[in-house]
Amino acid sequence: MAKLNYAFRFAKSGMMVSFISLIISGCAPSNKATENMTSETIKAPVAKKVPYEMIQHGHKRIDNYYWMRDDTREDKEILAHLAAENNYVDAQMAHTQPLQDTLFTEMTGRLKKDDASVPYEKRGYWWYNRYEGDNEYAIYARKKSSLKNTEEVILDANVLAEGHEYFSLDSVAVSTNNNLLAYSTDTESRRLYTIEFKDLTTGELYQDKLVNTSGSIVWANDNKTVFYIKKDVQTLLGYQVFRHTLGTSQEQDKLVYQENDTTFYTDIGKTRDNKTIYINHDSTLTTGVSVISADMPNAEFKLITPITTGHEYDFDQHNDWYYIRTNKDAQNFKLVKVKRKDSADISKWQDVIPHRENVYFEDFIVFENHLVLEEKENGNTQIRVINLTTNEVTSLPFNDAAYVATFDTNPTSDTGKLRYYYSSLTTPGAVMEVDLNTFSSKTLKQDEVLGKFDSNWYQSERVFVTARDGKKVPVSIVYRKDKFKKDGTNPLYQYAYGSYGIIVEPYFSASRLSLLDRGFIFAIAHIRGGQMLGRSWYEDGKMFNKINTYTDFIDVTKSLTEQKYGAEDKVFAIGGSAGGLLMGAIINMEPDLYRGVAAHVPFVDVVTTMSDASIPLTTGEYDEWGNPANKDSYEYMLSYSPYDQVKAQDYPNLLVTTGLHDSQVQYFEPMKWVAKLRDMKTNDNKLYFQTNMDAGHGGASGRFRRYKERALEYAFFMDLVGINK
The missing domain is CATH 2.40.128 (Lipocalin)
Structure with missing residues (x-):
């Protein structure tokens, strides 16, 4: 069973996907009239002010940029303003284009173009995916019985992506008899996936098309029934589980579960022994699991144990037993087992791995x-x-x-x-x-x-920084040995996320070498709000403890410069999504600490967004941030909300990015934030805002395109410290 699934304001991705993939690049100007414009002729766009009054709990706020919200994404004035911002970035960053090109060539040059995943065996076949040459997307294939046998391509995502500026393939699911393929795609970056079907024996496509789904697909063992989740197209919550019979229309599908509590997310899956289909019911603090036999797709889903507020669990099964990871009387979770027939009775749960503090x-x-x-x-x-x-x-x-x-x-x-x-x-x-x-x-x-690389050239460290309240914050650090002197002269690149209990692991990144080889120190601050040091580390960085996330990051910055890991005037901070909120908070609190900041798809208009249940993901996050309908939550969130706390002061150099079709953090949050910052900041530091007009929360699709985006960010920072090659 996978770890608990949080549907948070963060790119849906595997753990090893680089957090920097949140970087979003804008479209190049298409109007020929802009071709001869330079950084001198293109000025920073100044947004009009249209006061919009909001009153909550007797407190009045005026939002001068509320007009920037357009859920249709068709308003000509808004699109023109975004285009103007993109043109401004292009002009101002034009002198770094040779550096960006060099960085892109470096990063993609380290990648093996013809590559493949490790094959795994299941149901008599070896399954894997592979890449060819300059193709952006994977080819999914299998070999029967032995890896020595002939390859059978079951799906080529490059073919599916043809003609689309954005393309995402979410699920590739093969029936139990190995003859039928179901797959889900999104070409608009709103995470509304269409499921289609293919006969692997003939290569023919079925006419079945299931639209507005979460992308998840589960086959029953009868090889004709699939389960999927339908989304609300406004809130983008997946809340209905349907049963579809191959060869019938979507209108005939049977609703088997509907989640009426909008604070819960819904997910589906199948156990590794192929015997059980399950529905996960997940909120921030509470989970549940409903199951049926995969051999009986028409059965009614039953809860493993009743849902209880505050109880979180997931499961695996072994013969007649459920093994359950649970936080019942166990903040850091423990493992129990119970006969499957007795699972609803918690008194019969037997400890296997006890709780440990x-x-x-x-x-x-x-x-x-x-x-x-x-x-x-x-x-x-x-x-x-x-x-x-x-x-x-x-x-x-x-x-x-x-x-x-x-x-x-x-x-x-x-x-x-x-x-x-x-x-x-x-x-x-x-x-x-x-x-x-x-x-x-x-x-x-x-x-x-590929290219010049030797792991012995680099050194990693794990240090602990004492936060202002005495807590010890772990920090993972890496640098190139021959470029680093612990004398406070190196530029420091500091990243963190710090929300939803997400653990940012210290993994290798080949693209990061472009920073390290130019003398940057790279540091991950494992601040509160994540779970690096256990569940209490998360609890101490959410709701009414959220301020700890921001002060931890600031305290790490101060400590690393005091310890001479980085130069005080060359510190760069980076965060995306909820980590973009972190960026907004720290520059309001301690703007002088940072030379430059990159805030990608930033969740910055906290109070307004969390007050609007029609905005995707809002209702499911009340237990993470608070519900502004409650006066205490409203006041606490307002105290740190980056948009609300912008004031007349000097700010660091800023690169802000978003995607027009972002489904997690709507484009208008960073758009409004940049307009307010540009109006109120008191210095001439750079403020660039770039919107990818085709992409969403995860940035550009494809395995190479993301490096164009990463090159932009790296060049932005390098330019600030005089690195031009």
Whole structure:
């Protein structure tokens, strides 16, 4: 069972996807009249002011830029203003184009163009995806029985993406008999996916099309029934689970579950033993799971145990037993087991792994003869293997100062081998396989870094910074040894997220080498609001403790410069989405600490957004930020809301990015914020705002395009410290 699924204001992605992929680039000016414009002729756009009054709890706010909201995204005046902002960025950054080109060439030059995932075996086939040459998207393929046999391409995403400026393939799901394919695509970046079907024996497409879905697809074992989630097209909440029979129209589909509580998100899946289909019911503080037999798709879903406020759990199953990861009387979670028929009775739950105050229990897998645990202690991941016959416990060894180790693809339970992913700030990611009986291990694949690269050139560290209230904040640091002197002269690139309990792991990034090779120190601040140090670390950085997230980041900055990791006048801060809120908060609180800040798809208009239930994701986040309908929440959120707290003061150099079709943080939040900053800031520091007119929250689609966007950000920072090559 996967870790708890949060549908937060963050790009939907796997753990190893770089946070910098949130960077959004704008469209190049299409009007020929702009071709000869320069940084001298194109001036920063000044937005008109149209006072809009909002009164809550007797308190009045005036929003001069509320007019920038257009849910249709068709208002000509708004689109013209965004285009003007893009033209301004293009003109002002034109002198860095050679540097951007160099950075892009470097970053893409480190990538292996012809690449493939590690094949895994399931139901008599070896499954994998691969890339060819300059293609942006993956080709999905399989080989029957042996990897020596002929390849069968089941789906080529490059073909599907033809003619689309944006393309996302969410799910690729094959029926139990291996003959039918269902897949879901989005070409507008609103995360409203269309599901289609293909006969793998003939190659023909079915006429079935399921629209406005979450993208998730689960096949029943009858090879003709699929389950999917339909979204509300306004709020983008997936709240209805439907059962579809292949060969029928969507209008005939059967509604099998509807979530009426808008604070809950809905997800679906299938257990690794292929026996159970489940629906996850997730809110910030409460979860539930409903199940049916995959052999009985017409059955009624039943809860494993009744939903109780504050109780969070997920599950795996082994024969007649459920293994349940639960926070019942266990803040950091524990593992219990119970006979499946008795699961509703919590009194019959038996402890397997008890709760521990100093260990955060993240995830687990139950194999035929082994139980494998993924845990965090003092911020470092441990993977422990328990032999279910002998109860012998073995921990896998990891030696780096800061690293990530997490379960990889383990599609079946009837195996004695575990696959896991390992990476560190200096070690390219690798898929490892360990024999759970002998503990011999091998590397199935390690990412190649092409060109000049030697991991020994780089050094990583894990340090702890004492925050103002005495808490110890872990920080992961990496630098190039021959470019670093601990004398306070190096530029410092500091990243954090700090919300929803998300753990930003210290993983390797080949594109990051372009920073390190030019002398930047890279630091991840594992601030409160994440769960690096357990559940309490999250609780201490949300709701009425949210200010700790911002002060932790500031305290890390001050400590790293005091310890001479970075120069006081060369500190750069980066955050995206809720991490963009972090950026907005710190520059209001301590603007003089930062030379430059990049805020990507930033969630900055906190009070107004959280007061409007029609905006996507709002209602599901009341337990994260608070509900402004409550006076205490309103006042606390207002005290740090970046948009509301903009004032007449000097601000750092700023690069702000968004996507017009962003479904997580609407484009008008950063648009309004930039307009207000430009009006009120008292210095001449740079303020650039770029909108990708085709993309959404995750930025440009495709494996190479994102590096254009990353090159823009890197060039923005490098230009500020005089690096031009």
